[in-house]
Amino acid sequence: MKNLIFLCFVALMLCETASAKMVQHPSYKKGECAACHTTKDAKDPKLKMDMPQLCYSCHTTYENNNFIHGPVAAGACTICHDPHESKNPKLLTVATINELCTSCHIDKGDMLKSGENIHPPVAQSCINCHDPHSQKHKFQLKGDRKKDLCLGCHTDKKERVTNSKNKHGAIEMGEQCLGCHNPHSSPNIKLLRAEDSKTICLTCHSASLKRDEDGKMLMNMGEHIANNPDIHGPIMWGDCAACHNPHGSNNLRMLKKPFPAKSSQKFTPDGYICFECHDPKKMTEKYTTEATEFRNGKKNTHYIHVNAKRISCKVCHDYHASKDMPHHLRTETKFGAAKFSLRYIEGADGGSCNPICHTRRYYNRVNPVNVNTNKKAN
Ligand code: HEC
Ligand code: HEC
Ligand code: HEC
Ligand code: HEC
Ligand code: HEC
Ligand code: HEC
Ligand code: HEC
Ligand code: HEC
Ligand code: HEC
Ligand code: HEC
Ligand code: HEC
Structure with missing residues (x-):
């Protein structure tokens, strides 16, 4: 009796297993054991042919390819x-x-x-x-591992790397996508191969690189940052991609948002990527006591230069890195083709500078300077 129960139990188990098995090979299902075995006898399951030829006698071979698992x-x-x-x-x-x-x-x-x-x-x-x-x-x-594979799924990137006005040399160089990204996983964000974009960028941009479009040489950014210890916020965080799109863009220098190519341009806030982080009121409020420190009393000196006189930030600031001057101000600068020194001097509650544009002029937030006499009010 015990044995019978045991047998029933085994039969049930077998039944259970059999019904859980969903997929059967067609020949096996049809009982055509001879399609693969020399005898139908389950006790002598010799194969008709060696593996994998047996399978390839019905299935197309996988061996007519360059890379076989x-x-x-x-x-x-x-x-x-x-x-x-x-x-x-x-x-x-x-x-x-x-x-x-x-x-x-x-x-x-x-x-x-x-x-x-x-x-x-x-x-x-x-x-x-x-x-x-x-x-x-x-x-x-x-x-292809370096790029085509990726672009098969990342169609937005395909559109960008193909149709951007300013393409990035890095996309076509060396390991292409895999130069910056791991394909499987990474301890870093965006599957990056290094802890931040800056480390990746400087592997190439620690030399002067040639621009494909016009043959012009780009500055050596690695050297520039090494020589200029006062590094602009986002670069200090290691994020070059805060401003540049590594996959290319339609803006100047592959920036994520526009920035004037020239020293001078009619001011609109959306013409400057800077206002992704800085408040455009610095440039739009003619009078202010809060929007900027670059003011003479309430008179906004940023407004005068950038908005009224259409001078781009780059004439005064270096948004990568600077030294010796506060506020990322430049020592040497350019306006169009003219090269000159800003000769900025920081003062209490203000400062002054003496570029070729004008003689030394002062601004003071507490005691405004009379622009005609260049003297403070008291
Ligand atoms: C599509 C080909 C194919 C068919 C059809 C096929 N077999 Fe097999 N069979 C194999 C292969 C290959 C092995 C060897 C498995 C291994 O290498 O682990 C095998 C192994 C076996 C074994 C050894 C034990 C095991 O399961 O590994 C038995 C018994 C067996 N087959 C019985 C049968 C019977 C009975 C049929 C018909 C109902 C059948 N086979 C149909 C390919 C087939
Ligand atoms: C006698 C011919 C024949 C042989 C020999 C044969 N197959 Fe098949 N196999 C078929 C047919 C027919 C199908 C169903 C149609 C298809 O998927 O191509 C199939 C389907 C398959 C499938 C897909 C099953 C599914 O669920 O889609 C696999 C996997 C497979 N075979 C593996 C093998 C392997 C491994 C061998 C060698 C051990 C082998 N076959 C040998 C004829 C064969
Ligand atoms: C490393 C594991 C692995 C080995 C070894 C392997 N296969 Fe497969 N095979 C797979 C996987 C996984 C799939 C399912 C593919 C899918 O779903 O697209 C598959 C699918 C198949 C299919 C169904 C058709 C298809 O492409 O979807 C056939 C037939 C097949 N294999 C035959 C074979 C034969 C014959 C061999 C030996 C020459 C073999 N496989 C060796 C993993 C393997
Ligand atoms: C039975 C063990 C086994 C299984 C299962 C297996 N592989 Fe492999 N795989 C190997 C072996 C062995 C090699 C060859 C290694 C070599 O040539 O150095 C290999 C090579 C590879 C390679 C190439 C690596 C190289 O360095 O050339 C890739 C990619 C790969 N396998 C992916 C897969 C994927 C995907 C699956 C699952 C569908 C899988 N493997 C399942 C054993 C396996
Ligand atoms: C998004 C696509 C993608 C998926 C999904 C993927 N791989 Fe890969 N795999 C790649 C690429 C691309 C390479 C080549 C890497 C290189 O050249 O540095 C690769 C290389 C490999 C290699 C050989 C080199 C190495 O890293 O060891 C193995 C093995 C491998 N993959 C296994 C796997 C396994 C296992 C899985 C699933 C857990 C998997 N892959 C999923 C894209 C992928
Ligand atoms: C099979 C489709 C597929 C392929 C092939 C593929 N990806 Fe992806 N990838 C995805 C999906 C889905 C996501 C998640 C959604 C998204 O971010 O677009 C993703 C996300 C990513 C991300 C963002 C990860 C994050 O943490 O935000 C990166 C970077 C990436 N893929 C790079 C690559 C690279 C490089 C390759 C080529 C080696 C590649 N992908 C190939 C489907 C794919
Ligand atoms: C020069 C390095 C570099 C190369 C080459 C590169 N990427 Fe990226 N990728 C990055 C960085 C850095 C980010 C993070 C971007 C950000 O923070 O805006 C990123 C982000 C991504 C993302 C996440 C979505 C997004 O835009 O943030 C995907 C997907 C992606 N890359 C795919 C690719 C593909 C596909 C290729 C090849 C065509 C490629 N990348 C080539 C550096 C690179
Ligand atoms: C705050 C935004 C910002 C960040 C962050 C930033 N850049 Fe730039 N970058 C710019 C702007 C704006 C220009 C355009 C300068 C011009 O043409 O006047 C530029 C231009 C460049 C150029 C072209 C220089 C040339 O020779 O004309 C390179 C190369 C460059 N950046 C690399 C980098 C690298 C590498 C990083 C990270 C270490 C980085 N940038 C971070 C804003 C940024
Ligand atoms: C694999 C090498 C490589 C890496 C990594 C790399 N670049 Fe480049 N980059 C180049 C080359 C080469 C050029 C000049 C050729 C070209 O783009 O026409 C260039 C050009 C540029 C330019 C000028 C584009 C223009 O429109 O004038 C900028 C800006 C730039 N890279 C920023 C970055 C940033 C930001 C990173 C990191 C996210 C980075 N690069 C990573 C190779 C690289
Ligand atoms: C991604 C955000 C971001 C963008 C975009 C950005 N900045 Fe900045 N900026 C910062 C942060 C954070 C600081 C504070 C740290 C520092 O002094 O560098 C800063 C500081 C400054 C300072 C110095 C302030 C002081 O008083 O010392 C100047 C000047 C400056 N940015 C100019 C620019 C210009 C010009 C642009 C556009 C080309 C720009 N920034 C774009 C984040 C940004
Ligand atoms: C004519 C030169 C000049 C131009 C052009 C200029 N700045 Fe400034 N900027 C300064 C000076 C000088 C200071 C220092 C003010 C102080 O703290 O005394 C300054 C300070 C700053 C600061 C620190 C916060 C503040 O407002 O006091 C930021 C941020 C800044 N500038 C961003 C920009 C941006 C963005 C542009 C272009 C849209 C720009 N600047 C154009 C000269 C200039």
């Missing part, structure tokens, strides 16, 4: 597929594709568990990018 080249189809039946789609031996892949690629399994930022398609399934069998691209990737 290790286990496929070894004919080990049955590591991943059960030749008879499985409860997993495609007769897979493991429930999810990522479990399957990471059962051998243990480092990638550790990565998925690491808590790093994982690229969403990697978390979803390795075969979003890799073919499990073979491919004409390295690492059995479904597109």
Whole structure:
């Protein structure tokens, strides 16, 4: 009796397992054991042919490709597929594709568990990018690893790198997208290969680079920052991409927002990327006691220069880095083709400068200077 119950139990279990197995190989399902075995006898399951030729006798070979996955080249189809039946789609031996892949690629399994930022398609399934069998691209990737693969999904980036007026040399150089991004995961934001964009930018921009469009040389930004210790806020945070779009843009110098190309331009707040962070009231309020420190009493000196006289920030400030002068003011500057010194001197409650534009002029927030006599009110 005990034995009978036990047998019933086993039968139920078998039934249970059988019904959970959803997928059956067609030949197996039809009982055509001879399609693969020399005898129908389950006790002598010799194969008709060696692996993988047996499978290739019905399935198109995966070996007519440049890059063949290790286990496929070894004919080990049955590591991943059960030749008879499985409860997993495609007769897979493991429930999810990522479990399957990471059962051998243990480092990638550790990565998925690491808590790093994982690229969403990697978390979803390795075969979003890799073919499990073979491919004409390295690492059995479904597109060229450096760029085409990425642009297949990132169509907005495709549009940007193809159609931007100011394209970035970096996109076509060396490792292309992979030069700045990791494809799987990264401890850094945006899958970056370094802790911040600045570190990445300066790997190339620590030399004077040639501009493709016009053959002009770009300044050596690494050297500039190293020689000018008073570094502008966003660069201090390591974020060159606060202002520049590394993928290219239609604005001057691949900026995310416009900035005047010339020393002088009619003022509008949206003509200057600076107002992404700074208050445009600095330039729009003719009289103020709050919007800016660059004022003579209430008279806004920023307004006079930038708005009324249309002088661009770059004539007075260096928004990358400066030295010896406060407020990121330049020592040497340019207006159009003219090169000269600002000769800025900081004073209590104000300052003065003596560029070629005018003789030394003073501004003082507390005791305004009479612009005609150049004297303070008291
Ligand atoms: C599509 C090809 C294919 C068909 C059809 C097929 N087999 Fe197999 N069978 C294999 C392969 C390949 C192996 C070796 C598995 C391995 O390497 O782990 C195998 C192994 C076996 C084994 C050894 C134990 C095991 O499961 O690994 C038995 C028993 C067996 N088959 C029985 C059958 C029977 C009975 C049928 C028909 C109902 C059948 N096979 C149909 C390909 C097939
Ligand atoms: C006698 C011919 C034949 C042989 C031999 C054969 N297959 Fe198949 N296989 C088929 C047919 C027919 C299908 C169903 C149509 C299709 O998906 O191509 C199929 C489907 C499959 C599928 C897809 C199942 C699904 O759910 O979509 C896998 C995986 C597979 N075979 C693996 C193998 C492997 C591994 C071998 C070698 C051990 C093998 N086959 C040998 C004929 C064969
Ligand atoms: C490393 C694991 C792995 C190995 C080894 C492997 N396959 Fe696959 N195979 C897969 C995965 C994963 C899929 C599912 C692909 C999908 O869903 O797009 C698949 C799908 C298939 C399919 C269904 C058709 C398709 O492409 O979706 C067939 C047929 C197949 N494999 C046959 C084989 C044969 C034959 C071999 C041995 C020469 C083999 N596989 C070796 C992982 C493997
Ligand atoms: C049975 C173990 C096994 C499984 C499962 C497996 N791989 Fe592999 N994989 C290998 C071996 C072995 C190599 C060859 C390594 C070499 O050539 O150095 C390899 C190579 C690779 C390579 C190329 C690496 C290189 O350095 O050339 C990629 C990419 C890859 N596998 C992805 C996958 C993906 C995706 C899956 C899941 C669909 C998967 N693997 C499942 C064993 C496995
Ligand atoms: C978004 C696309 C994408 C997905 C999804 C993806 N990979 Fe990759 N994989 C790549 C690219 C691109 C490379 C080439 C990296 C390089 O050349 O530095 C690569 C390289 C590899 C390599 C060989 C070099 C190395 O890093 O070891 C292995 C192995 C690999 N991938 C396994 C996996 C596994 C396992 C998964 C799933 C957990 C996966 N990949 C998911 C894009 C992807
Ligand atoms: C299979 C589609 C697919 C492929 C191929 C692909 N990606 Fe992605 N990627 C995504 C999705 C989905 C997201 C998440 C949504 C988004 O940010 O667009 C994403 C996000 C990203 C992010 C932002 C991550 C973050 O933390 O905000 C970066 C960077 C990225 N991908 C770079 C790449 C690079 C580089 C490649 C080529 C090696 C690539 N992607 C290939 C689908 C893909
Ligand atoms: C010169 C380095 C560099 C190169 C080359 C590069 N990227 Fe990026 N990428 C970045 C930086 C830096 C960010 C973060 C941007 C930000 O903060 O605005 C980023 C962000 C992204 C994002 C997240 C969405 C976004 O715009 O913030 C995606 C997706 C992306 N890149 C895809 C790509 C693709 C695809 C390629 C190749 C065509 C590529 N990147 C080439 C540096 C680069
Ligand atoms: C606050 C915004 C801002 C930040 C942050 C910033 N830049 Fe710039 N950058 C500009 C502006 C504006 C220009 C245009 C200058 C011009 O042509 O007058 C420029 C121009 C450039 C140029 C072209 C210089 C030339 O020779 O004409 C390079 C190269 C450059 N930036 C690299 C960088 C790098 C690398 C970083 C990070 C270390 C960085 N930028 C951070 C605003 C910024
Ligand atoms: C792989 C090398 C490389 C990296 C990394 C790199 N650049 Fe460049 N960059 C170049 C080259 C080469 C040029 C000049 C060729 C061109 O773009 O026409 C250039 C040009 C520029 C220009 C001038 C564009 C114009 O319209 O005149 C700016 C601004 C710039 N890069 C900013 C950055 C920033 C910001 C980063 C970091 C997010 C960065 N670059 C990372 C290689 C690189
Ligand atoms: C992403 C935000 C951001 C953008 C865009 C930005 N700045 Fe700044 N700026 C800052 C931060 C933060 C500080 C404070 C730290 C410092 O002194 O550098 C600052 C400080 C300054 C200072 C010095 C203030 C002082 O009193 O010392 C000047 C001048 C300046 N920025 C000019 C500019 C110009 C010109 C632009 C446009 C080309 C610009 N900034 C764009 C964030 C930004
Ligand atoms: C004619 C030279 C000149 C021009 C042009 C100029 N600035 Fe200034 N800016 C100054 C001086 C001088 C100071 C220092 C004021 C003080 O603290 O005494 C200053 C200070 C600043 C400060 C610190 C906060 C403040 O307002 O006192 C910021 C931010 C700033 N400027 C941004 C800009 C931006 C953005 C532009 C272009 C839209 C610009 N400046 C154009 C000379 C100039």
